[in-house]
Amino acid sequence: MCGIIGILGMDDVAERLVEGLRRLEYRGYDSAGVATVHDGRIERQRAEGKLNNLARKLGQEHLPGHSGIAHTRWATHGAPTEDNAHPHIVGDVVLVHNGIIENFKPLRDELIAEGRTFKSQTDTEVVGHLVAREVERGASPEDAVKAVLPRLHGAFALAIMFKSDPDLIIGARLGAPLVVGYGENENYLGSDAIALAPLTQRIAYLDEGDWAVVRRSGVQIFDKDNNPVERPITMSGITGALIDKGNHRHFMQKEIYEQPVVVAQTLSSYLRTLEAKVALPDMEFDLGSVERVAIVACGTASYVGAIGKYWIEQLARVPVEVDVASEFRYREPVLGANTLGLVISQSGETADTLAALRHMKACGVTTAGIINVPTSSMAREVDLLLPTHAGPEIGVASTKAFTCQLAVMAALSANLARAKGRLSEAEEAELVSQLTEVPAAMNAALAHDAEIEGMAHTIAGARDVLYLGRGPDYPLALEGALKLKEISYIHAEGYAAGEMKHGPIALIDESVPVIVIAPSGPLFDKTVSNMQEVQARGGKVVLISDAEGLAQAGEGALATIEMPKVHPLIAPLVYAVPVQLLAYHVAVVKGTDVDQPRNLAKSVTVE
Structure with a gap:
């Protein structure tokens, strides 16, 4: 949840930070805040509630500074109040955070025992105190963060600035996404490429455990063992324009109406209509060797899995288990060598599903993913990516992502049935014919x-x-x-x-x-x-x-x-x-x- 954006710019950055938050508000809208470093001071504005409340404050009081970080929050620790809103300031340090620090309570107790005072109920402030303590002991900002990261358990993406060094943002990720953006004499951090699209198309995705030292002149990335590494710079391809509702009252309504088009786009990448065949992307394993499918997902995506269970078992006669991801690992599932582990996620960053994927991979299971974001963590970690083509889905309640996932599930079910010798050419041709009718039938439903x-x-x-x-x-x-x-x-x-x-x-x-x-x-x-x-x-x-x-x-x-x-x-x-x-x-x-x-x-x- 939550959204992060950071800018090391050539002029005042507050307005651009808020624009980035507008693109991230779907990630959290309990509260929001912006902080800049200017003339040896940390300047900050925060507001509870929707982003417009923060924008209104900034409209009344200009926030100067060419370097800044911003955050839109979905509350985990502490109520959605202004005091609990990010960014948090501790001494020389100001930071924002996505995720949960699971061991924050013993860390907080340790810091309180030393006489340190907390101003919020958040787990995030613990990180600020730990980094500030290292700086107060004489560590450089880089060494301070490097010393603190191993002490943090849980999932997090962090963006940290320092009053004493306005040309620096340090980012780190573990279990939550974070990307670096590269500009002309400017560099950026963001929760995802959407946040940075108006600023740059050139981005690098941090790998699990990476941390990055971002300056205007360049970026250094280190892996979880603090070794310098290179992460490939890619072109995001995401338009810088804000996604709008068009003539629709809400994004959800717009996305419901987009379904015939995006489902057609998704099916077009899997159906070979002239050959009457269903095709999957190239894979490095034999689909015919699959003897069991383990589907793992959360919420709406789990219902795609449940529908897929009916389809796969009826068409391919392969047994299927469907688990909600938050329970999967904890029942200690039995995963055989010929099991296909299938994860389903719109974002490709869903924490429970990502943890389940990594558990399956650790057990030696071949994995596949039905995912809408091809650059996401899951998409990069599965053995077989089965992309959907729903486009960005802004409404929190999933609609077009759900039906696009179903379209891919139908294609996978048919392919598995053919690989298992359960689907004749005539039957496959009939399936292709039925699937090509879906967009028109959806239009009739609308x-x-x-x-x-x-x-x-x-x-x-x-x-x-x-x-x-x-x-x-x-x-x-x-x-x-x-x-x-x-x-x-x-x-x-x-x-x-x-x-x-x-x-x-x-x-x-x-x-x-x-x-x-x-x-x-x-x-x-x-x-x-x-x-x-x-x-x-x-x-x-x-x-x-x-x-x-x-x-x-x-x-x-x-x-x-x-x-x-x-x-x-x-x-x-x-x-x-x-x-x-x-x-x-x-x-x-x-x-x-x-x-x-x-x-x-x-x-x-x-x-």
């Missing part, structure tokens, strides 16, 4: 936006909402409930439709809307039976199905949403659209902050 908006007022008044589905639509029910929770703050749960009678049906009454995801097909009749059990107990059903399904079961529903008739394989991609739109419109009716919901951040880089 055509129902207005009617979904109309029914949102009914759902918005509920305290609890249930989602039901069977087969691959069960994980989609979980995703629908998550979307509603994330942005409307209504309590929602997803259930396998057949499980309703084993307990959850006790929750049903006339005040509980039940969203039923039921495309016509082999599981439709059973899902409808479960729906009728709900209706018999006064539950108000919103049925999402195609014309055939609605004709058979739509009578008596509170509302219906008609989807195009699609093959069961691609139904989750298409039915994701109404699920997302319903959550979006309910949140708008309730007046919540759709793009930046409370307590959430886009890139979760802490465990």
Whole structure:
């Protein structure tokens, strides 16, 4: 979470720092702050809440200085107050920090015992005191940071400046991303390439454990053993223009509407339509040797994995396990030599998933990753990168990244089935044909936006909402409930439709809307039976199905949403659209902050 930007510039940097924070606000928006070094002083402004609060302060009081660091925060230690906002100043030192210092409590106790005073509740201030103590003992800034880094346990990205040396920013990373940017007589640090795009396209990604000494004249990078190293400078290719909402009210709405295009772009890199084949990037292992797949992900991405379990087992007849990443390592999973470890992440920096990936690699497992950021830590560490092409996703609640991940999962499932000899040429050609229809089917689903908006007022008044589905639509029910929770703050749960009678049906009454995801097909009749059990107990059903399904079961529903008739394989991609739109419109009716919901951040880089 959280966003960092640092600039060693040729003129005042405060405005450019704030512009960088605007590009990073999706990472955290509890509070924000800027600090510069000017005329032997550290100048600082901080504000709790959204970035506009900080911008307003800076508009009233200019912050001079050609060197500066800035931060937008998602709180971990300490409430989101101005006192806990970054940057933190300790003596000669000012710093910002992403991540968590897991051993901050014993370090803090040690420092307090020496008589040092803390002004915040954050773990970050501990790092400031440790570095300041080394400087006070006569160490150079570089030696001070070098001495402190081994004492820090957890995940962090740090940017540190010194009052005595305005031509210096020291950055360090362990478990959280950090990039160096190279300019003309200027150099930069940032959480990612997006932050630095208006400043430079020339960036270098720090590897795990790296720390960097950044000056206007150049950059020195050291590895975790303090050996000088060279990290390749690449062109980020990211436009310097701020991503805007266009004609849409929110980023989430824009990203929902982008799905037909970005899913088509993603599928185009995997489908060979003229040959009626599904292709994957070149790999250095035999996919046919895979005997088991272990899928690890968090949140929305984990539901992609759960849908993938249905697809892989049905098509390839290969057993699949799906774990939420935060639990994976701790159950001590049994990982065989012929296991494919598959991680799924929009950012490629999700801390729990990255830790799970490294655990799998340590166990000798071949790994693959469905990832949207090809320069991310996960993308660089997996044996096989399966990129999505969703483009930057700004809305915290994932939409287009989810469906692009599903598109890649479908391609992987088909490839694995072919490698295992389970997919004939005719069957593969049929799969390719079905997948090429997805963008048009998504457009048809989007055509129902207005009617979904109309029914949102009914759902918005509920305290609890249930989602039901069977087969691959069960994980989609979980995703629908998550979307509603994330942005409307209504309590929602997803259930396998057949499980309703084993307990959850006790929750049903006339005040509980039940969203039923039921495309016509082999599981439709059973899902409808479960729906009728709900209706018999006064539950108000919103049925999402195609014309055939609605004709058979739509009578008596509170509302219906008609989807195009699609093959069961691609139904989750298409039915994701109404699920997302319903959550979006309910949140708008309730007046919540759709793009930046409370307590959430886009890139979760802490465990």
